Amino acid sequence: MSRKAVVLLSGGLDSATALAMARDEGFECYTLSFDYGQRHRAELLASERVSAAHGAAAHKVVKLDLRTIGGSALTDDAIDVPEEETQGIPVTYVPARNTVFLSIALGWAEVLGAQDIFVGVNAVDYSGYPDCRPAYIDAFERMANLATKAGVEGNKLSIRAPLMDMTKAEIVERGTELGVDYALTVSCYQADEAGAACGRCDSCRLRAEGFAQAGLADPTVYA
Amino acid sequence: MSRKAVVLLSGGLDSATALAMARDEGFECYTLSFDYGQRHRAELLASERVSAAHGAAAHKVVKLDLRTIGGSALTDDAIDVPEEETQGIPVTYVPARNTVFLSIALGWAEVLGAQDIFVGVNAVDYSGYPDCRPAYIDAFERMANLATKAGVEGNKLSIRAPLMDMTKAEIVERGTELGVDYALTVSCYQADEAGAACGRCDSCRLRAEGFAQAGLADPTVYA
Numbered sequence: 001m002s003r004k005a006v007v008l009l010s011g012g013l014d015s016a017t018a019l020a021m022a023r024d025e026g027f028e029c030y031t032l033s034f035d036y037g038q039r040h041r042a043e044l045l046a047s048e049r050v051s052a053a054h055g056a057a058a059h060k061v062v063k064l065d066l067r068t069i070g071g072s073a074l075t076d077d078a079i080d081v082p083e084e085e086t087q088g089i090p091v092t093y094v095p096a097r098n099t100v101f102l103s104i105a106l107g108w109a110e111v112l113g114a115q116d117i118f119v120g121v122n123a124v125d126y127s128g129y130p131d132c133r134p135a136y137i138d139a140f141e142r143m144a145n146l147a148t149k150a151g152v153e154g155n156k157l158s159i160r161a162p163l164m165d166m167t168k169a170e171i172v173e174r175g176t177e178l179g180v181d182y183a184l185t186v187s188c189y190q191a192d193e194a195g196a197a198c199g200r201c202d203s204c205r206l207r208a209e210g211f212a213q214a215g216l217a218d219p220t221v222y223a
Numbered sequence: 224m225s226r227k228a229v230v231l232l233s234g235g236l237d238s239a240t241a242l243a244m245a246r247d248e249g250f251e252c253y254t255l256s257f258d259y260g261q262r263h264r265a266e267l268l269a270s271e272r273v274s275a276a277h278g279a280a281a282h283k284v285v286k287l288d289l290r291t292i293g294g295s296a297l298t299d300d301a302i303d304v305p306e307e308e309t310q311g312i313p314v315t316y317v318p319a320r321n322t323v324f325l326s327i328a329l330g331w332a333e334v335l336g337a338q339d340i341f342v343g344v345n346a347v348d349y350s351g352y353p354d355c356r357p358a359y360i361d362a363f364e365r366m367a368n369l370a371t372k373a374g375v376e377g378n379k380l381s382i383r384a385p386l387m388d389m390t391k392a393e394i395v396e397r398g399t400e401l402g403v404d405y406a407l408t409v410s411c412y413q414a415d416e417a418g419a420a421c422g423r424c425d426s427c428r429l430r431a432e433g434f435a436q437a438g439l440a441d442p443t444v445y446a
Contacts, residue, residue: 062287064287066327066330068283068284069283069285069330070334095334095371095372096370096371100323103325103326104287104323107319111318130370130371131369131370135369136370139365143366146356147321147322147362148319148353
């Protein structure tokens, strides 16, 4: 019987690659996305497509209204998504988002009896978002093992961040080897309803550079 | 200017006491409750009453559908709330609930610039729920400081669990000293629409014992 894993899926390039890597390791994958008040629903449709394309055992979308607390360009319409490079922690940072998403993944992992949770955080994001750093993932894993039945019963939970030390180009190369169809994914912070990307936000820039550096064709549809 | 604190409010006895203690320390309190698919809405109404009675600066209710992942008598109608004492981790345990709630509190604390988060977990719950133990709270705090802007910028976040080492009787005594009106609170896992308690579930039993041991009148309305 294959082991179960919960895989956080945002609809973007990174988490699609993390899912492909989890499948490649032989996990039965349970994909999880969030309808959290984000600017566009294109990423939820993308998550569904990616989950199905990689043969996940189940896909769940948890509703959670992060607009109630606001504080980010992604959850507050009064804050614009920047279209030029910014210094420090960007306004697209959603306070505690990875912690909230990993926590709910942890709950589902307990219900399923899964001991592995995959998340597509990586070193490129590290410079800007505090909750994409290795020390953070380690601290979350330690907390998770104290938080849950599994931890109490000695079944260690692992937070798996296989992209952590990879560049965008390496991620795209690895995913392409594993058969990820990046045309299914949407990375843009302000994609239109059909999922077409703006080509100007941070996330679009990093994605385009990844394909360019890897020397691979970029299947992104731009608006 | 008084310091801000986010206070998790369940509508029950413990979190009402934690709020009174935060106010007593001089914090400007921002109370947070969750509409997470629980069995009854009486606790949401209780939270609102308790928040108002203690002069909170704001009260938010975040919607989050934990029924999507299920796994607990409190979020799955197919699992009954036990009416006798059980061994081990009870079925009323909601997988990763405290972690999810604290994570969202962390997000709001970041938005507000609050460095303190109060949570009413205590030693009486400790025996059953893994996420009520001191080691868990410490691990969450460590993770929280790596997860957030505040942590990166050196403004330490504290997870405050002032009831941790108190018995139910001590909690009720302390709250009474601080003017908590426990008639406003609802602890029962299966209260009716009006907030009347069943008197039989674990939570009702612990609450009644607390008042009895403290030698205080129990204002709970039973169905």
